[in-house]
Amino acid sequence: MLAMFVRLATAAATAGLVLAGGAQAQEMAPDALVKSVTLEVVDIIQNDKDIQKGDRKKVIALIETKVLPHFNFQAMTASAVGRNWDKASADQKARLMDEFKTLLLRTYASALAAYGNQKFDFRPLRAKPTDTDVTVNVRIMQSGSQPVTIDYDMEKRPGGWKVWDVRVGGISLVANYRTQFDNLIREGGVEGLIKALYAKNNSLEQPSVAGAQKK
Amino acid sequence: MMNRWARIVFLALLLTVAAGCATTNGGDARDPIEGFNRAMFSFNDGFDQAIARPVATAYREVLPAPVRGWVRNFFANIADLWIGANNLLQGKPADTVTDWARFAFNSTFGIFGLNDVASEMGLEKHNEDFGQTLGRWGVGDGAYIVWPFLGSSTVRDSVGLIPDIHFDPVLRHKPTGVRYFMAGTRGVSKRADLLDASRIMEEAALDKYVFQRDAHLQRRRSLIYDGNPPRAGREVSRAEEPASGAGKGLEAAVRLLEQPASPAVSTGG
Numbered sequence: 444m445l446a447m448f449v450r451l452a453t454a455a456a457t458a459g460l461v462l463a464g465g466a467q468a469q470e471m472a473p474d475a476l477v478k479s480v481t482l483e484v485v486d487i488i489q490n491d492k493d494i495q496k497g498d499r500k501k502v503i504a505l506i507e508t509k510v511l512p513h514f515n516f517q518a519m520t521a522s523a524v525g526r527n528w529d530k531a532s533a534d535q536k537a538r539l540m541d542e543f544k545t546l547l548l549r550t551y552a553s554a555l556a557a558y559g560n561q562k563f564d565f566r567p568l569r570a571k572p573t574d575t576d577v578t579v580n581v582r583i584m585q586s587g588s589q590p591v592t593i594d595y596d597m598e599k600r601p602g603g604w605k606v607w608d609v610r611v612g613g614i615s616l617v618a619n620y621r622t623q624f625d626n627l628i629r630e631g632g633v634e635g636l637i638k639a640l641y642a643k644n645n646s647l648e649q650p651s652v653a654g655a656q657k658k
Numbered sequence: 659m660m661n662r663w664a665r666i667v668f669l670a671l672l673l674t675v676a677a678g679c680a681t682t683n684g685g686d687a688r689d690p691i692e693g694f695n696r697a698m699f700s701f702n703d704g705f706d707q708a709i710a711r712p713v714a715t716a717y718r719e720v721l722p723a724p725v726r727g728w729v730r731n732f733f734a735n736i737a738d739l740w741i742g743a744n745n746l747l748q749g750k751p752a753d754t755v756t757d758w759a760r761f762a763f764n765s766t767f768g769i770f771g772l773n774d775v776a777s778e779m780g781l782e783k784h785n786e787d788f789g790q791t792l793g794r795w796g797v798g799d800g801a802y803i804v805w806p807f808l809g810s811s812t813v814r815d816s817v818g819l820i821p822d823i824h825f826d827p828v829l830r831h832k833p834t835g836v837r838y839f840m841a842g843t844r845g846v847s848k849r850a851d852l853l854d855a856s857r858i859m860e861e862a863a864l865d866k867y868v869f870q871r872d873a874h875l876q877r878r879r880s881l882i883y884d885g886n887p888p889r890a891g892r893e894v895s896r897a898e899e900p901a902s903g904a905g906k907g908l909e910a911a912v913r914l915l916e917q918p919a920s921p922a923v924s925t926g927g
Contacts (some may be wrong), residue, residue, distance in 0.1 A: 550862040557854035586774040587731040588851075589785040592885050613880020613887065614873045622686065622872055623864045639864055 473597045473604040474568040476513065477579045481563060484509050488555060502552045510551070515598065515605035516544050522607065523620040524628075524636075531633045539633070542640035547616070549644070561585055575599040689802045689871060698804040699867050705807065706849075711856075714849035728772040730851065733844045734783065735764045735771025736827050743825070744786035748794040756781050785881055789818030793882035802871055810874035 471479070484505065488494050493501050520540045521528045531539060566580035576598050582590040596608040608617045627636040685692055718726065742757030760776035760783065768775040777783060792814050793799075800813025811819070823829055828844060831837040863869035879887050 546862065550858060553858045553861055557858065584777070586727060586777050587734040587783070589783045610880075612877055613885060614876045618876060619869060619872050620864075623868050626868065627864065643864055 470603065472568070473577050473595075473599075474565065474579045476604055477581060477595055477597075478565045480509060480513060481565075481581065484555070485558070485563075488558065489560075497556070499552060499556075502555055503548060506548060506551050506555070511544075511548070513604070513606055515600065515607045516540050518598070518605075518607040519543070519547075519617055522617045524624050525621050527625070527628045527633065535633050535637065538637050539640070542637060542644060543620075545644045546640060564590065686871075688799065688875060691801060691803065695802065695804040695871075696867055698806055699870070701806055702804065702809055703866075706856075710845075710849050711853070714846055714853055717846050718850045718853060726847065726850065729843060729847045731764070731768070731774045732771045733828070733847065734774070735761060735768070738764075738783070739827065740822070740825050741784050741786040744788060744791045745784065747788075747791045748786070753784055757784055784884075787815075787818055788821045789815030789878070790882050792818050793878070799875065799878070802875065810870060812875075812878070815878065 487505060487509075488502070491498075491501065494505070517540060520536070520543045523543065524531070524539065528536070562584045564582040564584055566582065568577060568579060570577040576596075579595040579597060581593045581595070583593065584590050591612055592610070594610040594613075595606050596610070597604045597606050608615055610616070624636055627639050631638065689695060721729075738757045738761045742754040742761070745751070745753035745757060760781045761771075763776045763779065763781070764771045764774060767773075774783075789812075797814045799815075803811050803813060803816055805811055805816070808819075828840045829837065831840060859869060859873070860866065
């Protein structure tokens, strides 16, 4: 009787663990999370024939399912828009987030298309276990040039660690949009910025990015 | 060479001062000569699209990757000498030792620098120039300047270009025929390495000029601090930063004083 109870309890616990698989991933340390997502995405890119041939839709789908869930777009958009964020209505905020997300998604896809087997160096995390706001450092090694640093600013959120800024070679993605957003809002208000982002995203449909695939 | 550069820099300084007095409303405090810069930017962009990019693309199509690697490494190796000197000037002798050891290993075992064996040995390449040295010494950026052909710079980095060019082994090379060939090849090699980056930038930018300017200024700041600039606050917008160029320089100087020199030395690990 007792043995059976234990077995049942174990089975239940195992099932619980399996169900909580998603939640378990969310509790991963930030540096471990960056490493596992990076290696997984790179592995898929290198082994997917369609992507190797330049299938952009597939790259975008890959980023959407594997990478984007770890980004806090609300924080990224708010930070890029800066002091004008409070002036936007809830509806405008949602549309801003949507367009900014699309722009970053496309940019990310192009950056991945340019990836050519460089080695990664995942730096040990310099943070206390109690920290809720950390920077994860990754470096891309290339012969004949200084390693390119990629720094992920991450914050601990209820749903796990989320990226709120990425710095490539010291250039913050969020900060680099601040002046451009500011200028567009000054010229045409929040609506003007949304319109410009929309136009940008839809102009990107045409140019062939497949050419970048050439090594 | 030297004289011509000195004159150009002097002219730019005059221009900067003149334009600085006439800053218009809504302009960026870091970019008082935006009108001039935008004109230079479109000139450079036109040159890039008509000549530099097609030549660099052809270079990438024609030469196999290993050969392009040799070219890149060859010029990177020559540059390590001046990089080491700058690290010395910045009070980072350990980095200087790395840079000069890289030069020694790559010039011999790497066969005239064609192979970057030093990186494989764990001697990492650094990125230094005299503009960064001045920055390390506490000199602020000064106004943003776009030079024809050379592209994005600042007043401080333009001054830094004078010793950079003067001590560039490629530009000192004689006979001049070989010098121009080498300088040209280096330029094409560098542009070819940036083909992907420039394409991505064009896709990402809403305003190419502003995107490039802001990226350049962020990049230079990061380089001066060897990749570890003081972390900026999350919600700080441009409007909240000090507006005057002088204030910025002072702020940078204060930050430099606050930052211990040691983290820069321990980058090798």
